[in-house]
Amino acid sequence: MDIVLATRNRKKIEEISRITAGLPIHVLSLEDFPACPETVEDRDTFEGNAVKKALEVAVFTNRPALSDDSGLEVDALGGKPGVYSARYAPDAANGNDPKNYLKLLDDLAATPDEKRSARFVCCIALAFPDNRVETFFGRAEGRISREPRGQKGFGYDPVFFPLGFDRTFAEMSAAEKDALSHRGKALEKLAGFLRTVLKG
Numbered sequence: 519m520d521i522v523l524a525t526r527n528r529k530k531i532e533e534i535s536r537i538t539a540g541l542p543i544h545v546l547s548l549e550d551f552p553a554c555p556e557t558v559e560d561r562d563t564f565e566g567n568a569v570k571k572a573l574e575v576a577v578f579t580n581r582p583a584l585s586d587d588s589g590l591e592v593d594a595l596g597g598k599p600g601v602y603s604a605r606y607a608p609d610a611a612n613g614n615d616p617k618n619y620l621k622l623l624d625d626l627a628a629t630p631d632e633k634r635s636a637r638f639v640c641c642i643a644l645a646f647p648d649n650r651v652e653t654f655f656g657r658a659e660g661r662i663s664r665e666p667r668g669q670k671g672f673g674y675d676p677v678f679f680p681l682g683f684d685r686t687f688a689e690m691s692a693a694e695k696d697a698l699s700h701r702g703k704a705l706e707k708l709a710g711f712l713r714t715v716l717k718g
């Protein structure tokens with residue numbers, strides 16, 4: 519079965535290919551469909567954006583399509599930055615810009631340690647050309663640090679301690695983060711679904 523990954527992000531393509539390796543699927547990406555229009559991510563939930571993107575690509579390419587949407591929810595900020603994680607700081611260039619986590623640390627400056635709980639959330643959507651959609655969620659609970667630590671990963675990794683650890687995601691190897699992360703968990707659920715579907 520062909521599956522089109524609804525992304526041009528090389529890191530995501532590698533990660534999804536790694537986790538679905540061994541399954542009888544042939545992974546394509548938007549690089550194979552350069553004329554596919556860019557989806558406007560204007561929904562106010564991770565699920566809304568992931569489903570919209572996967573459906574648009576499935577219908578355009580006439581093949582099953584996979585997309586993900588993810589972000590950070592901070593309890594003391596009522597769930598922000600949420601779906602706006604990539605552009606939380608108004609002048610941030612993208613989701614990897616340290617301005618985003620520096621604004622977050624600033625906004626939480628007066629928030630005590632016991633109220634700094636947060637989670638990364640990932641929703642993966644698998645859509646079919648007949649408009650059928652399956653969704654898979656993963657969550658990584660944790661708390662926001664007082665200062666950035668570590669050089670690895672991306673986005674908010676330097677300010678996020680996963681539950682039970684005194685090291686941030688940015689201080690962990692890729693394999694260690696994959697085992698704990700929201701995206702790793704959602705991808706494992708997707709892989710389980712594909713294994714079942716492709717067996718039957």
Ligand code: IMP
Binds near residue numbers: 618
């Ligand atoms: P998107 O799913 O590519 O739209 O990503 C949304 C944004 O959430 C990213 O640009 C990052 O700022 C943030 N984010 C999502 N997943 C992670 C992660 O695993 N580590 C750090 N930041 C993340």
